[in-house]
Amino acid sequence: MMRKVRVELGERSYDITIGSGALSELPEGDGKRTLLVMDSTVKALHGARILASLGGKPEEVFTFPAGEASKRPETAVDICRFAARLKFDRKCRFAAAGGGVTGDLAGFAAAVYMRGIEFIQIPTTLLAAVDSGVGGKTGTDIPEGKNLIGAFHQPAGVFTDTRLLATLPPADLRNGLAEIVKTAVILDPELFELLERNKDRLVSSPDLEELYPEIIRRCCELKGKVVSRDEKESGLRAVLNYGHTFGHAVELLSSYTLPHGQAVAVGMAAAGELAVLRGVWKREDADRQNRLLAALGLPVKVPPRCLACDLVNAMRGDKKNVGGAIRVVLCSGIGSSNLPEAADEKELLAAWEAIR
Secondary structure (H helix, E strand, O other), X not given: OXXXXXXXXXXXXXXXXXXXXXHHHOOOOOOOOEEEEEEHHHHHHHHHHHHHHHOOOHHHEEEEOOOHHHOOHHHHXXXXXXXXXXXXXXXXXXXXXXXXXXXXHHHHHHHHHHHOOEEEEEEOOHHHHHHHOOOOEEEEEEOOEEEEEEEEXXXXXXXXXXXXXXXOOHHHHHHHHHHHHHHHHHHOXXXXXXXXXXHHHHHOOOOOOOHHHHHHHHHHHHHHHHHHHOOOOOOHHHHHHOOHHHHHHHHHHOOOOOOHHHHHHHHHHHHHHHHHHHOOOOHHHHHHHHHHHHXXXXXXXXXXXXXXXXXXXXXXXXXXXEOOEOEEOOEEEOOEEOOOEEOOHHHHHHHHHHOO
């Protein structure tokens, strides 16, 4: 069964199509030239199938080395130059087939190529399917921080074929599960309970026909509603960054060797401790969150070599900060979150030490 979620943004509204066989719904017959962007891993695993579904040409594929190290401004420029050499005009589109790195890069390139052209998302990772592939955030990393160069540029459509998730190793599934737990913690207690009940089925022998499509649909529906109300993160959308202030700092301190989902899991554990220290979250709710993360094989302790003395400096570059104040999203219960609040250095370090 194919599932569809509508992201309502007026003239820029679009559908997210989810299910086994979603590739068959790609806009292959509308006559638009499409530049397919993917990394080396996705090309080897799925490149031929995706290109055939798009009705594309082999010479109109841009491939880059897999990994976070490729997520830099130079790669986005390379995509644009490749398109220019192929004489792509404003009526053409880019298609991002891959995980968060590919979606962010191709989306950013589409946002700036000829001052903005259409692009579509084809998530091949769980993390992209439930989070980075939805909502129009695009960008690249620079040495000073993650996603500090970017643009809001909504896709024309998202096509999540759950058959593509079958090749994901368990570690990559867990990265996506971190964002799913985040969504449940901040927005949906019923989704959280569903995850608790099915924790043993989510990594070992994952059900990609019923369980995962329904979880992906629910996450996209929740995120889509938030994006519809606050597209450019001037208010409500900031709650989607739960766990990310600490998490992005962890990624930076690890030189981006720690996967995003694992870093977010650590960030959620730290944010939970900060909320408990402030008395806004019950100890049992923080423990419940951490038990679920740990049951899914995600870390809830400070990784090695992430030193407290470097933490605050790493957090100072976060995009949610205002006037030099480090701001953190906190929860007041499972399924209930608050807008980012300023936290002082003493509190941040106390939360950090609590998960050491």
